[in-house]
């Protein structure tokens with residue numbers, strides 16, 4: 472018997488028109504739609520997406536705090552990601568809830584500790600340097616593809632520990648095909664729907680199985696190689712996979728190969744597109760704010776430059792949070808923001824709207840990195856990485872990578888400011904992405920020594 476639908480009659484107000492209209496606006500005009508709902512209905516409003524999916528949206532930092540500090544046993548996040556299961560596998564930390572989630576998360580956390588990231592800086596810079604060297608000079612291009620290539624290579628080298636360039640290339644191609652094939656939400660939905668048809672080659676699921684097979688084989692090869700090195704007693708690597716191989720849970724049990732495979736796919740999927748999009752947004756924002764760009768260019772490489780760059784990254788993630796909301800499904804009746812909500816509904820702290828709350832950020836739409844130089848935002852006021860027991864595992868990794876890649880770009884190129892309108896926000900899977908892929912122009916290349924100097928440098932041929 473199907474579980475009883477929650478009684479949603481006494482939920483916070485929200486749009487009441489035809490459901491198909493709500494769903495299309497939610498998908499196609501995501502920022503305008505939630506902005507209008509906030510105006511009309513207030514800080515808590517209800518969106519009915521389908522009979523089984525009612526979402527109470529919270530545009531309120533205090534409610535976000537209630538959600539993130541609430542009992543994880545009663546607030547499930549994994550269930551909502553079930554659509555990713557064909558790709559990630561059943562043991563992915565993103566899909567689990569309760570004690571199983573906690574076990575995986577505890578095993579995975581130590582390698583992502585903030586301090587550890589420093590050791591990866593040079594590798595991240597070298598990767599960025601190589602890709603930036605291929606950018607055209609003097610003609611506009613969409614930078615997002617290049618950012619995706621950079622962040623994919625960073626994951627392969629730093630997380631998977633692949634070092635040989637030929638192997639990186641060999642792994643990248645099938646991975647790219649797989650990731651591209653699942654970019655659109657409807658494709659993932661089609662996957663779910665056709666899964667029962669097994670491996671019939673012409674179904675979407677059959678197609679993904681074909682793309683997934685060589686990727687899985689290569690991931691298992693990398694696990695075996697790293698394990699062999701570890702067991703040889705002479706491990707020389709500091710990649711995250713090697714550290715995960717040594718991790719032990721409370722019962723002194725390691726992650727199995729199947730668990731490692733699912734977690735590596737998870738890190739790849741959760742960490743590559745998100746960081747590439749955040750980097751693209753940062754360039755989109757700074758090229759539209761010449762004073763910010765000029766300060767970054769003048770300071771790069773100098774003492775204290777990191778503080779301003781970090782503020783720019785924070786301000787970009789405030790105004791263009793790549794993941795605009797997070798969702799928890801209630802396993803029992805709970806109260807949020809004074810509303811008694813029934814089991815079965817979803818509560819969703821809306822990062823996009825909380826980051827635009829004028830009570831937290833005066834003149835919220837203004838791009839002003841200085842606001843983060845003066846003060847550290849509260850835990851529930853700046854939350855591009857979500858919060859609580861599900862907060863992004865890779866937050867330090869992503870912020871450090873962004874700093875490394877952006878400072879490499881600023882050291883190696885001059886970016887042209889633009890008076891073009893801001894790029895529209897478009898939904899790509901669960902992320903908010905720049906509609907034109909972050910079009911930028913670089914006017915010249917710089918030698919490393921020239922960085923930090925505002926004086927024009929001789930042009931080096933592309």
Ligand code: HEM
Pocket residue numbers: 548564565576630737738739741742743745746749792793794797798855856857858859860861862863864865866868869
């Ligand atoms: C700018 C880049 C990134 C953004 C904006 C971002 C954002 C997020 C958000 C919003 C969540 C959900 C948090 C919640 O439900 O409260 C999440 C979860 C996660 N992220 Fe990230 N992420 C980024 C980069 C990364 C990177 C680089 C990695 C790893 C290499 C990563 C790995 C994960 C994992 C494993 C989870 C699941 C955590 C759990 O369920 O316990 N992310 N991320």
